[in-house]
Amino acid sequence: MGAGMFAKLVVLVLAVGGTAVGMLALRQSRLQAAHEAAEARLRMRAHAERTMELRVRIARRITPAALAEYAHDPALVPAIEARPGQSDTLLNDTEGTPDEAPGRVRP
Amino acid sequence: MTSDRNADRVAMGLRVFGVLALVAVVARVFQLQAYPSDDLRAAVDARTTGSRIESVRGDLLDRRGRVLATTRIGYRVVVDPVAAGDQIDRVIVALSEQLGTRADDLGVRLMRAAAENERRRAELQAGGQAPLQTGGWLSSLGLTPRRPSPDADKGLLRFVPVSGVLTRDEGDAVRALRLPGVTVERRSVREVMGDESLAPLVGKVGYKDYSNLREGKIGAERLFQDRLEGEAGSLRYVRDANGRPLWVERGAWQDAHAGKDVRLSIDSEIQRIVSEELERGVIDADAAGGRALVCDPDTGEILAMVDLVRDVPGAVDVPWWDPKSGVERPTMPEGVRFNVIREDVGRGSEPALARNRCVEDIYEPGSTFKPFVWAIAHELGRLKNGETIHCPTRSISTWYGRHIEDVTYREDLTWDDVLRYSSNIGMYNVTERLTHEELNSVVNRLKFGERTGLGLPGEASGLVTSRRDWTKYTQTSVGMGYEVGVTPVQMVRAFSVFARHGDDAGTLPGVRLTAAGVDETRPGVVGDEIYVERVYDPESAVAVREPLKAVVERMDAFRLRRDKDDVPVRYTMFGKSGTAYIACTPPKGLRRPRGAGGYFKQYNSSFLVAAPAEDPEIVVLVVIDDPGPEQIRKREHYGSAVAGPVVRRVVERTLPYLGVPPPPASEIAKKP
Numbered sequence: 001m002g003a004g005m006f007a008k009l010v011v012l013v014l015a016v017g018g019t020a021v022g023m024l025a026l027r028q029s030r031l032q033a034a035h036e037a038a039e040a041r042l043r044m045r046a047h048a049e050r051t052m053e054l055r056v057r058i059a060r061r062i063t064p065a066a067l068a069e070y071a072h073d074p075a076l077v078p079a080i081e082a083r084p085g086q087s088d089t090l091l092n093d094t095e096g097t098p099d100e101a102p103g104r105v106r107p
Numbered sequence: 108m109t110s111d112r113n114a115d116r117v118a119m120g121l122r123v124f125g126v127l128a129l130v131a132v133v134a135r136v137f138q139l140q141a142y143p144s145d146d147l148r149a150a151v152d153a154r155t156t157g158s159r160i161e162s163v164r165g166d167l168l169d170r171r172g173r174v175l176a177t178t179r180i181g182y183r184v185v186v187d188p189v190a191a192g193d194q195i196d197r198v199i200v201a202l203s204e205q206l207g208t209r210a211d212d213l214g215v216r217l218m219r220a221a222a223e224n225e226r227r228r229a230e231l232q233a234g235g236q237a238p239l240q241t242g243g244w245l246s247s248l249g250l251t252p253r254r255p256s257p258d259a260d261k262g263l264l265r266f267v268p269v270s271g272v273l274t275r276d277e278g279d280a281v282r283a284l285r286l287p288g289v290t291v292e293r294r295s296v297r298e299v300m301g302d303e304s305l306a307p308l309v310g311k312v313g314y315k316d317y318s319n320l321r322e323g324k325i326g327a328e329r330l331f332q333d334r335l336e337g338e339a340g341s342l343r344y345v346r347d348a349n350g351r352p353l354w355v356e357r358g359a360w361q362d363a364h365a366g367k368d369v370r371l372s373i374d375s376e377i378q379r380i381v382s383e384e385l386e387r388g389v390i391d392a393d394a395a396g397g398r399a400l401v402c403d404p405d406t407g408e409i410l411a412m413v414d415l416v417r418d419v420p421g422a423v424d425v426p427w428w429d430p431k432s433g434v435e436r437p438t439m440p441e442g443v444r445f446n447v448i449r450e451d452v453g454r455g456s457e458p459a460l461a462r463n464r465c466v467e468d469i470y471e472p473g474s475t476f477k478p479f480v481w482a483i484a485h486e487l488g489r490l491k492n493g494e495t496i497h498c499p500t501r502s503i504s505t506w507y508g509r510h511i512e513d514v515t516y517r518e519d520l521t522w523d524d525v526l527r528y529s530s531n532i533g534m535y536n537v538t539e540r541l542t543h544e545e546l547n548s549v550v551n552r553l554k555f556g557e558r559t560g561l562g563l564p565g566e567a568s569g570l571v572t573s574r575r576d577w578t579k580y581t582q583t584s585v586g587m588g589y590e591v592g593v594t595p596v597q598m599v600r601a602f603s604v605f606a607r608h609g610d611d612a613g614t615l616p617g618v619r620l621t622a623a624g625v626d627e628t629r630p631g632v633v634g635d636e637i638y639v640e641r642v643y644d645p646e647s648a649v650a651v652r653e654p655l656k657a658v659v660e661r662m663d664a665f666r667l668r669r670d671k672d673d674v675p676v677r678y679t680m681f682g683k684s685g686t687a688y689i690a691c692t693p694p695k696g697l698r699r700p701r702g703a704g705g706y707f708k709q710y711n712s713s714f715l716v717a718a719p720a721e722d723p724e725i726v727v728l729v730v731i732d733d734p735g736p737e738q739i740r741k742r743e744h745y746g747s748a749v750a751g752p753v754v755r756r757v758v759e760r761t762l763p764y765l766g767v768p769p770p771p772a773s774e775i776a777k778k779p
Contacts (some may be wrong), residue, residue, distance in 0.1 A: 034355060049275055052163075052179040056298050059174035063301045064376040 156346050161295060161320075162337030165366030167309055167327055170374045170410065170622045174300050176309050176328065181296040182278030184270040184289060188221045189263055191288030195221060198286045205281055206270050213269055220264045227262055272296050295321070297328075299459070301375045304382040304413045306458035308373065308563075308620075325459065327371060327620065330562045337366030370622040372408035377401055380760045381411040385729065388753035392712075392744070393735025395419045396448050398465050398595050399753070401761065402726045404603035404717065406623040407616035409561070409596070410725065414464045416454060419733075422446045427697035439703040447689045447709050447733050466559075466566040469592035470730065473687030474529045475715045475746070476588030478651050479601060480537055481526055483549040486647035489540035490522040498532050507579050511535050514745075526654035527661070529684065531587050538586035543577045546585060552615070552642045553601040555593055559618045569593050588685055598715060599728045604642050605651050605681075606717035606726050613648035615640045655681035656720050662751035669743075673752060674759045677769040682716025682727075682754065684746030689733065709733045714750035718758045724767050729753045 060066065139147065167176040184202065191198045199217055203210035273281070278291045297312050299305070310326015322336070323329035340363035344352040381399045389397040394417065401411040422444045426437040449468065453460030462468070484490050497519055502512035515528040525533030538546060550556070556571030570592030572581045584590035593601075600618045607614055642648075659680050666673055688706035693699050713730040717723035731753070734744040743749070762769070 031354065038355075046275070048163075049180040052177070053274065055174070056177060056179045059177060059298075059300050062173070064173075064379045065302060068379070 154345055154347075155343055156350075156352075157341060157343045160340035160342055160361075160363045162339050162363035163365040164295070164297070164312070164321075164337060165335040166368045167331070167335070168368055168370045169301075169378075170370065170372055170408070171376075172370065173375050175305060175371065175373070175375065176297060176299045178295050178297055180275070181272035181294055182275060182281075183268055183272060183292045183294060184278075184281050185292050186217055186220075186267045186269050187265045187288040187290070188217055188224055188267060189265050189288070191217075191221075191286075194287050198289060201284050201286055202269060202281070202289065205284060206273075206277075208270075216269060217267060220267045224263045227264075231262065268292075297321075302379050302382050303458050304415070305373065305375070305378055307414065307461045307463045308371075308412055309459070311457075311459040325564060326463075327369070327563075329564060330620070331369045334369055335366040338364040340364070372403075372406075372410060372620055372622050373412065374410045376764055377761050378411040378413065380764070381757055382413045382415075384753050384756045384760070385413050385415055387756075388729065388731060388749065389415055389417055391752075392731050392738055392749040393419075394731045394749065395422065395446070395733035396464070397732060397753075398728075398730040399757070400465055400595050400599045400728045401757070402599040402603060402618065403623075404606035404616065404723055404726050405608065405611070407600070407603070407618045408623055409599075409618055409620055412463070412465050412596075414461070416448055416451065416461075416464075419444065419446070419735075425691070425693075425703075426700045427693050428700055429697055431696075436698070437700045439700040441702075444733075444736060445707055445709065447707055462565070463563060465595045466561060466563050467594070469567050469569050469594055470711045470732075471589050471591065471687045471690060472593050472598060472713065473588040473685035473711070473746070475598065475602075475683045475685030475713050475728075476591065476593075477526060477529065477534055477586070478605065478655060478683055479549065479553060480534065480541075480546065480586045481522070481654075482605070482643050482647050482651050483545060484537045484541055485522075485650055486643050487541070487545065490537070494522065496520045496525070496533055496536055498530075503532055503535075505535060505583065509580065509583060511583070523654040523657070526651070526683070527657040529658070534586040535583055538582050541582075543582055544574070546582060547572075547574050547577050549642065550585065550591065552640070553604070554615060554640075555591060555597055555601065559594075559596050559600055561596060561618055561620050563620070566596075567592075567594050569597055588687060595728050595730055598713075599726050602715050602717065602726050602728070605648050605655075606723035607648070608722070610645055612645040613641055613643035615642050652681045652717075652720060655683055658683055658747075659716060659720075659751075662714070662747040663755065665747060666752045666755065669748075670752075674756050676755070676759075678718050678758055678762050678767075679720035679770055680716045680718035680754075680758055681720045682714060684751060685711075685713045685715070686745045687711050708739075710739070710744055712744055712746040712749045714746045714754045716754050716758065718762060719767060719770065721770070724765060725758070725761060727754050727757050727761075729757070 143151065164178045166174055166178070169175050184206065186198060186202070188195060195217055199210055199214045202208075203213045206213075270281075272294075273291075278293075281289065282291050299309050306326075308326055310328035310330075311324050312321045312328050313324040314320070315322040323332040328335070340361045341359075342355065342361075343359040344355045347353050381401060385397045385399045388394075396414070396416040398415075399411070399413045400409065402409055423440065423446065425445050426439070428434075428436045448464075449462075451462045453462060481490075498513070498516070499518065501516040502510060504510055511531050513528070513530050513532050515530070517524060517528055517530070520528065520530055520533050522533075522537075524530065525537065550571055556569050558566045558568045572585075572590060581590050596618060600615065603616050604613055607616070656679065659682050662682075662684060663676050667675075687710065689709050689711055691699060691703055691705060691707050711730055711732055712734055713728065715726070715728045717726045729750040731746075731749045734749050738744040738749065
């Protein structure tokens with residue numbers, strides 16, 4: 001075998017090897033992408049499940065019967081009825097006047 | 108020279124062979140990929156798993172968008188006693204700690220399943236069947252196969268659910284224990300919110316044809332199945348020898364599409380109001396049950412539908428007689444209270460399975476039917492202005508010898524008084540001025556005897572005597588609300604003809620269970636079509652209101668005399684009371700006991716109104732089934748005594764909620 005032929009063979013082997021490595025890399029990246037997509041879908045599914053669960057909990061708490069119960073709950077009535085300037089049992093001395101209270105729901 | 112030439116030929120031959128071999132390989136690969144043989148396809152398919160991705164069922168919402176039924180994902184712990192094997196004790200202890208259940212209870216269930224498996228194994232072996240742990244050629248080498256043969260577990264219990272529905276976190280906690288034979292199953296759970304009285308209306312989902320798929324079985328869940336269902340997705344993947352996914356081909360994953368929401372016409376707040384007031388009314392009247400409906404007369408939307416049944420202590424079943432039984436016909440007991448509401452097995456087991464008596468059970472409406480007859484006589488000009496009927500006695504005998512009596516006696520009655528005092532004698536006079544054809548025709552035009560089209564399963568069509576069988580007795584009876592069987596939903600639809608506005612007065616709306624598209628932000632399910640059919644001319648439909656206002660005023664006066672602390676009158680309304688004997692109708696194939704007449708001495712008492720009287724927004728019907736004997740003894744079993752107060756309280760709570768202002772104070776002052 002001459003030197004020329006040897007060089008050709010080397011080039012051929014390198015080309016085939018390079019192609020194979022390239023294809024493997026492509027395959028690996030495809031698997032990686034598929035894996036990430038599957039992970040993302042699982043995360044989406046988990047979030048969707050969580051949303052559904054929260055939706056159920058909220059729906060249970062805002063049925064007319066539940067709201068009527070809250071309206072008659074002595075612990076919640078002051079918060080519902082309080083107006084600026086009136087005594088507000090949910091505030092203490094450190095929280096300032098009712099008007100300054102943070103997060104206060106205004107009528 | 109010759110050897111060189113031969114060498115070249117051999118080399119050429121090898122090259123050609125190599126090229127041909129390569130071509131052959133490429134062709135074979137192509138053929139295997141594109142056109143695999145059946146055997147190959149079967150082998151590949153065996154390594155491919157397809158699964159269905161369930162769509163999330165749409166929600167059922169009320170008229171204002173509140174959730175009535177929705178879906179969430181729940182988890183359930185399932186144990187395979189075979190896979191748990193000799194570690195079952197560890198599984199029981201760990202699971203009971205994690206699930207917070209008693210180890211005894213859990214242990215009993217699992218050990219019972221394990222014992223049953225042992226018994227079945229022994230039975231199989233005794234029956235001469237193949238050994239359960241077949242090892243094939245591996246056994247001959249003294250090796251145990253990694254996985255037992257599928258046949259080995261055939262017929263054994265391998266699926267024992269051991270928990271209720273868990274949240275995702277709870278499911279994850281069980282998974283983290285990594286217990287042998289324990290799996291956490293994911294499943295969708297349908298949650299129904301709100302008042303229990305809504306359960307029969309919302310309905311229930313169940314498994315479809317023994318599969319794992321779920322579908323609406325009853326109520327609105329079944330009625331709107333196509334819309335709620337959504338479109339399932341699919342996933343196909345290639346798995347390895349252990350069943351784990353290897354890869355998913357492009358396009359092999361198709362997402363599911365969630366079902367659409369359905370907005371019902373029911374308003375859960377009005378439903379709650381009606382439910383509370385009806386329950387109070389049923390208890391106050393010591394009644395066996397009650398039914399109530401609220402309807403929007405303009406759109407035909409059913410805003411509330413409640414059906415209550417109460418256990419009456421001491422009530423006895425009617426001893427119906429089966430002629431084929433060979434036993435002697437029993438005698439009807441006297442002086443007892445009978446169970447007059449048809450037995451409902453489903454109601455006892457689960458609220459959603461209850462028979463919805465607002466659409467399924469018919470009753471004779473009694474005097475609440477009188478306005479329909481009065482209005483047609485008015486329209487046909489048979490009730491002359493200023494005319495007075497003279498009744499010298501409380502009871503009369505008709506020209507064909509039938510006895511008719513008034514409860515509230517007035518010697519002279521105007522046509523308005525006939526409705527105001529609910530005079531049977533007056534109505535006899537009205538019906539005598541109508542031909543059979545005219546009265547039969549208006550009953551049919553009001554669509555009694557036809558299903559309303561609500562679509563709820565089991566809806567009754569009612570009973571109306573055919574024109575051919577219509578007699579003079581029928582003519583008189585129908586005028587008083589007897590010999591006609593109606594459902595509560597038919598009655599509110601029919602009464603809506605008097606409550607509709609302007610030129611629509613006198614037209615019959617189509618009732619609906621879905622919200623009408625009353626505004627752009629809340630479009631209806633089937634658009635804005637409100638189907639109507641004319642029954643009376645507008646003038647006659649409105650003319651009925653005046654005498655019916657007087658009926659309500661009499662009811663309120665009585666109500667406040669009896670209980671001055673009852674809700675005061677803020678809204679005007681017009682309506683009619685009705686009290687009718689309950690028909691003694693034997694079930695199919697049975698007969699009445701000896702001595703039983705066509706009716707029990709028990710009543711259906713009802714009150715049907717539209718409010719506010721000047722501009723009706725709602726039509727309300729309350730039927731109190733079988734008020735108690737004490738009420739009958741005190742003569743307080745009438746519709747205006749037991750159903751009227753319920754209607755009044757429902758109206759006084761519902762109209763403010765709907766934002767309807769009460770009339771000016773001067774109008775209210777006129778009221779009792």
